[in-house]
Amino acid sequence: MDLIKTIDLAAGGMTAQRTRLNVISMNLANANTTKTDDGTAYRRKTVIFETNPVEPTFSGQLGQSLDDQIHGVRVTEIVPVQGEFKRIFDPSHPDADQDGYVFLPNVDVVQEMVHMLNANRSYEANAAVVRTAKEMALKALEIMGR
Numbered sequence: 001m002d003l004i005k006t007i008d009l010a011a012g013g014m015t016a017q018r019t020r021l022n023v024i025s026m027n028l029a030n031a032n033t034t035k036t037d038d039g040t041a042y043r044r045k046t047v048i049f050e051t052n053p054v055e056p057t058f059s060g061q062l063g064q065s066l067d068d069q070i071h072g073v074r075v076t077e078i079v080p081v082q083g084e085f086k087r088i089f090d091p092s093h094p095d096a097d098q099d100g101y102v103f104l105p106n107v108d109v110v111q112e113m114v115h116m117l118n119a120n121r122s123y124e125a126n127a128a129v130v131r132t133a134k135e136m137a138l139k140a141l142e143i144m145g146r
Contacts, residue, residue, distance in 0.1 A: 003133045003140075005054060010129035012052060012072040015122040019075045020047045023115045031107040034095040042105040043080040044112075050076040081106060 021078035023045050052072040083106040091100030 001139050007130050009072045010052065010126040010133070011074045012074060013126035014074050014123055014130070016047075016049060016073045017119045017126065021116065021123070022046050022117060023078055023081060024112050026109075027107050027112050028109065028116075028140050029114075030036040031105055034093070034102055041085045041103045042107070044083070044105060045078050046081050047075055048077045048079060049073050070071045108115070 027044050030042035036042055050073070052074040054072065085103040085106055087101050087103055089100055090096055090102045093102045096102050105126045
């Protein structure tokens with residue numbers, strides 16, 4: 001696999017993790033939102049990933065069996081997570097129903113923070129791949145220039 005393809009794969013991973021971080025941030029920002037435009041509490045969202053096959057290059061045709069095993073990642077959709085809302089009794093709350101209950105989002109702040117750390121580490125790993133590929137390309141140019 002050539003260095004450009006390596007950088008492209010890592011950049012795709014970085015883009016996917018950036019999207020995941022944005023969705024997690026949105027979940028955290030709405031962790032206490034009791035009413036959205038549709039009148040219900042905010043519903044946690046998650047990112048669905050899909051493998052993204054590598055486009056074979058001419059030089060990659062010789063090692064076709066290896067290229068078939070290499071896949072990138074892309075975001076296919078952002079979907080709401082089905083699950084029960086948290087229900088608390090607070091008759092003084094402006095969004096309370098006729099029985100005095102307020103429905104809170106199905107967002108677990110601790111779980112979202114764990115997901116955020118995981119996405120951040122994945123992003124950093126992909127950034128390290130880009131950095132390493134860049135260093136290898138510069139070293140190859142230096143060797144060729146001698």
